[in-house]
Amino acid sequence: MSVVPSSLLPASAAPAFRGRIGRDVHSGHYAVPHRYRLHIAPYDPGCLGIAVTHSLLGLDDTLPLTVLPETPDRPDGGYAALRPLYEASAHLYDGPAAAPVLSDGWTGRIVSTHVPDILRDLALRFRGEGPDLLPEELRGEIEAVTDLCERSVNRAAQRAGELGLDGEAAHRDPLTVLFAALGSLDRRLARHPYVLGTAPTAADVQVWVTLVQLDTVHRWHLDAAAMDRVAGYPALWEYARRLAARPEFAHRLDIEAVMRHHRAHCRGREAAGAAIRLVDWPGTRV
Incomplete structure (x- = not known):
């Protein structure tokens, strides 16, 4: 070790x-x-x-x-x-x-x-009788999806929220990256029930967790126009809702804890996009 x-x-x-x-x-x-x-x-x-x-x-x-x-x-x-x-x-x-x-x-x-x-x-x-989440033939694609989620969704959304407070021109570039990444995922999910085909893989774990973060944390620092664009990927958000209904995904999801932790540690200012929630995540109090 x-x-x-x-x-x-x-x-x-x-x-x-x-x-x-x-x-x-x-x-x-x-x-x-x-x-x-x-x-x-x-x-x-x-x-x-x-x-x-x-x-x-x-x-x-x-x-x-x-x-x-x-x-x-x-x-x-x-x-x-x-x-x-x-x-x-x-x-x-x-x-x-x-x-x-x-x-x-x-x-x-x-x-x-x-x-x-x-x-x-x-x-x-530790797979046992569970699904093969890292099939050999898909590992390169799984790594690419993981990188897309981290760099082009999580980091881009965070950067867009930071820059959106300082000027429209600076705000635009990370949003372009974010929308391109969401569009890529949406096109995949318009063709298949899961990110890489007909069975869940580690890519689905990564994408779903990323969508949870986008809809519960990053939206607080994006403006309403940006969140309207984020909402405009129907296959992607239907996929998020479908997986959220499965106990394997929802069992340990604690949205209220995510939001309390974010509010306690975030020093950014709230933007208009905070009012736009895309998924009624399990356990969310209205």
């Missing part, structure tokens, strides 16, 4: 534990029922992706999952319940004990805090 010591990271960052689950007993960490545990925070998009993957694979009886309290209970923004795992895994650790964490019950240490690695290991090492 590799870990970057906290002394080499910015003060606000937790170390990135990058252990992996191997194929067999010679790997050190290998898939054994009940050996590992996942710890997730209800407001974090990476944690939501892990929870959805966990549910799709039906891992409740194999790999227990703990949902931490909505509000971290330590002044540094970490969780007291995770503190022993961090201290056992990094010598003289003095940073926040943050989620997500994949922990090893045999050693009492952390395997990984790195969301992409955790998602890959769940899909490849």
Whole structure:
């Protein structure tokens, strides 16, 4: 397992534990029922992706999952319940004990805090009878969709919200990127029930979590005209609603926690798009 010591990271960052689950007993960490545990925070998009993957694979009886309290209970923004795992895994650790964490019950240490690695290991090492979320022939496309969501939806929406407060011309460029990405996803979903065809893959987990973020966090900083454009992708938002009706996707979704966390930590100003909600996400109070 590799870990970057906290002394080499910015003060606000937790170390990135990058252990992996191997194929067999010679790997050190290998898939054994009940050996590992996942710890997730209800407001974090990476944690939501892990929870959805966990549910799709039906891992409740194999790999227990703990949902931490909505509000971290330590002044540094970490969780007291995770503190022993961090201290056992990094010598003289003095940073926040943050989620997500994949922990090893045999050693009492952390395997990984790195969301992409955790998602890959769940899909490849703990699949069991669940769907193949990372089929070999689609891995390149899954990586491309993941990159599109992160760069051209999440980052573009955030950037557009920031620039929209400073001037129309600056606001326009990231919105162009955002609309192009949403259009690309909408065209895919107009042809197939899932992003890459007729069966769910890791790409669907990524896209759905991204749409949750767009409709619950980013809309607060986009103007009404931008949100009207965002709403204009019917196949994409019908897909979001359809998956939200499935218990595998909705079970761990806590929209109220997402919104409270956003309001508590965001320093941006609200824009007119805040009034436009595109999906009645499960558990949302009117």
